[in-house]
Amino acid sequence: MPAANRAEIVVDLAAIRANVRRLRELAGVPLIAVVKADGYGHGMVESARAARDGGAEWLATATIDEALALRAAGDRGRLLCWLTVPGEDYAAAIAAGIDVTAYSVAELDEIAAGATEAGLRARVQLKVDTGLSRGGAPRADWAAFFERARAGELAGSWKVTGVWSHFACADEPDHPANDQQEARFHEALALAEEAGLRPDLRHLANSAAAVLRPGARFDAVRCGIAVYGLDPAPGHTQDLGLVPAMTVRARLAMVKDLAAGDSVSYGHLWTADRPTTVGLVPVGYGDGVPRHASGPHHGAEVGVGGKRRPIRGRVCMDQVVVDLGGDRPDAGEAVVLFGPPAAGVPTAQDWAEACGTINYEIVTRIGGRMPRRYVDSEVGR
Template sequence: MERPPLGPAGIVVDLAAIRANTRLLRATAGVSLIAVVKADGYGHGMVESALAAQSGGAEWLATATIEEALALRAAGVEGPVLCWITTPTSDYAAAADAGIDVSAYSGEELDEMAAALQGRAEPARIQLKVDTGLSRGGAPRAAWDELFTRAQQGESAGLWRVSGIWSHFACADEPGHPANDRQERAFRDALALAEERGLRPELRHLANSAAAILRPSARFDAVRCGIALYGLDPAPGEATGIGLEPAMTVTAPLLMVKDLAPGDGVSYGHRWVAEQPTTVGLVPVGYGDGIPRHASRPGAPDAAATVGIDGKPRPIRGTVCMDQVVVDLEGDRPPVGSEVVVLGPPSAGGPTAQDWAEACGTINYEIVTRIGGRMSRRYVDSETGADA
């Protein structure tokens, strides 16, 4: 029998879903929306996701690094952009020239910025990040006064305009966690102190995706939405009813079908052994493409991640390899070349990113952000029915 042609494993991103999610989040929050497109748009494509979010009503974009923000500008993306990770070698002048808001965490960082911005005709735009309890980036409470005072001095000197003050929740995906109240109170304390020191930022923002949906009191002037922008629940079990649309679908062809007898071991280390006659299929994706190696759950095979073939969940069996995985077809023999749905929205007929996260003991953010490797990425627009 002639072997059918096989397409490569690939990622399809529906830009209409990103637009729809942006509109939904913007309407839910009722304030400006900062669309976070860092890490290549959480695996969805930074530039394409940024443009889709803007067309859906996002007033701002955000990246982690200056380099990501400059890449947006190089691609022709306009509009306000915020970034928040810098190093002593960061090109503050280039960011200022491109109209990018850069975050400062400390007086020392402001001194570095001041040295780089001397002699500019127009003030740069900076935002100040305060640590309200995440204990990650941002000025700790003991340093707020120094940060605000130094920032106001630089603003008076014409070096920069303090355009925003912000912070980040640690536990917004757990709406009942007491840290949320503490952090919101701390943020309000920081805003009051900044005002005492003469700062009047145009943008005060604290809420991430989960808080944007679940915590109205934390919305302030804007919310920062990342994972929800791409249609994934930022607080599984808490925000499922809002109507987000997953934008990513990952598919691959079925390469081979074979029979196994009882006692046949599968993949490296024979960490899964057939207990009864079955059929298995070979799928050409592996950890080189971002498939978690522990997805097969060798110690708990009943909890293994699955893929979808013919609308049925097919569990991964044996160790995930760099380039391929083996799935249990349980006696079925779908044709070689059949579409394998690695992940996608429920309508795609396979597991969701959240299903993968639960099987692998991680979060949906990690699943979609790490997927890719050698996979192609294609954009569609389900509103128009055309490739984008």
């Protein structure tokens, strides 16, 4: 870490490439690498390039703006986006060759107008709601939705390139919703075929389903968190051979002694029951460190000097305090908030469990004032 940096996020692009290769091997079908939300905190453009290099046939973002940013950065491969509101600039997406997603007849009508404005035939994917009850056409609307989609094809407004849906409970492999959703997706595909639609791509599986539900793989799998090396279904998967790409590092700002009875940080959540030493780490919730990492007894841990050190007291906006257990490392010594398990440091999953959340949130929210630095362990830099 450069000496001037108080803290940084280090992303190993080789890990992303290797994870994509591994997921394609596991799934046996083309892979759609999801790089929304700034690549789950890893950097959208850089993660996208690494995923392409690893063999991802498709990329996916949530918004049109994200997809357009990838095009502006030079990506020319197949690219899907899916989250829009009325009045979106569909013409720009169509002109850039981006596959846009429709949830409703009203969205299809807007896409038709965008295709006319762009003077091009759109590439449209249809999302159906099979039980997540979030985005996607509800069951009662499927017939009209598919009929309008086919009419638009015949009119030359678009080509329907895909039909897809999303699991609610794939990270719980025994949840009955999984079988129900897969059955409903088959029903949707049959109705789409009856309407005359012949999509190139049928996709349902997210990272967890890509690994745990072979029957849900269809023509492609959409992998997000697994691309970045994190377990999509903790407790339900064997070692998948994935490598976490993100390491979050900082440097101790100071070290001080505490006496028994001294209390730490706002609200005096923690009081030392013995003499100890503590270190000040210059990151906090302003940098995306969850305030829930605080804990009176079992908060999150960081790595200092080859040992795990617990956070003591409340996480503040700009700093946290860690218990050094009587050791006295120098100010400036490296601190690892989380990183790959092979490094012997706390992981994003460890932090998720300490904070009562999921690893997705840990890596996606981290950042704030921390610069992001890219390395490539395959080429030694």
